[in-house]
Amino acid sequence: MKRLNNLVTELYAADKLPGETVSLVHPRTGWLYVSCAEGGAASLNGKPIPFHPHNSRLEAMLYVPAGDVSLEGASARDVVVRAVPELAYCKYGYNPFIREYGTYDWAYLEQHVLPHANTVIGRGVDDERDHAREWKTRGGRWIVERSLPTSRDTEHDPDVVFEKWIDTPGLTDLLFDGILLDEFFSGDKPSFPAFTEAITRIAEDPRFRDKQVYPYCGSHYPDRDDWGTFDENDTSKSSVPFYRATFDAGYRVAWERYMQERHEEAIAEAFIGERMIANMHRWRNVLPDAAAHMIVALGYMDMGFQLDIHPD
Known part of the structure; x- marks a missing residue:
């Protein structure tokens, strides 16, 4: 080894x-x-x-x-x-806003993307089923992305959250391997107690034994918002139990780390060091096994004027 x-x-x-x-x-x-x-x-x-x-x-x-x-x-x-590691392409069915950039169809992915991936994120629609079957015969996984169907900013009945989250072909269709829920943020939110119970129930439900649930997280930290705000005295609405339950279930968090280019290498290294390395240390201070349960979403295929702002 x-x-x-x-x-x-x-x-x-x-x-x-x-x-x-x-x-x-x-x-x-x-x-x-x-x-x-x-x-x-x-x-x-x-x-x-x-x-x-x-x-x-x-x-x-x-x-x-x-x-x-x-x-x-x-x-x-x-x-x-x-x-x-898990190498995921997200997502099949999306194309550039600018027509001249081409179409990211299956033929394009076969040539440029799929040899370097083991997981495809799709929509779970009928016109991608044949490709999903083909991909799975090669050993890959097919995850269905869906928008978070429950508000992040209100309190919920856990039963309602559970039923809404499982109402997706990613969990109910045997062809697919799970769902990516888009998206979550960290800190104190009244929704987190119900979210934590819902993801725990999915993990414990024998119907979903072979399925994955990937929360898509847009936050720097696991326990506070991106401005560093959290309630140290009342953790009842904290995001930490939600991410802990996600990891304990064997699921992964898709951690958004979109990073625009920098015009000098030293500045780029410092930017990566803060946005990825330092923030991962902050995750591991709260959840020591965080790095082993994450998919880092880099956004590396974004075209110019978004992340590719210094094209050569």
Whole structure:
């Protein structure tokens, strides 16, 4: 096991697989990247790996529980197995506002995006079902984005929140793997007690055992608003229990970190250091395992005049 960086750990690398089974240990529940030279075949835990060609190699990413993993395949050469993060594209069905930028259709994604992703965020509509089926045969996941159907600023009946949140094909349709709820902010809100109970109930409901719920969070911090305001004496409406319940359920928070370009490298590094690194430390001070339960939404494909403000 070799840690390549803070996101990727190499579990195995060999010129070829031996005739017998190779036993590996997957360090965390999540994604495995498996690659070999063209013409090879292999199986993981007794199931054929659904390789897809890319750059003269065969590649696949599979969601695998933590623990022992068996790898077999006498014909596989130049084999690499790595634990990698969730790599999500959001979202299928969106196109640029400017027509000349093109259409982000399935053919475009196949060429430029999908080889580098393991999760697609879609709308859960009929015209994407065939693509969702195809994507899942390759080992990927398909999550349905939906707008938060309950106000963040009012108190709610937890039963009402629960029923509204589960009323989506992302949870009720077996084809899809869960939902991304857009969006939440941190601090003291009267809605958080009901939100916390609702997400806990979804996690405990056997109907949704294999589903994911990803709250989309637009805040810098887990416990206060972006101006640093929170009530130290009354935590009954705090956002912290909501995020704690999300992590405990095995769900991930999609953490919005949209960062406009800076005109000098040193300024850009300082900006990244504050907006991502320092703020992640603040999350971990409150929720020590936060980094392991987040998808960082960078907005890196945004066109000029939004994030790409210094094009060369």
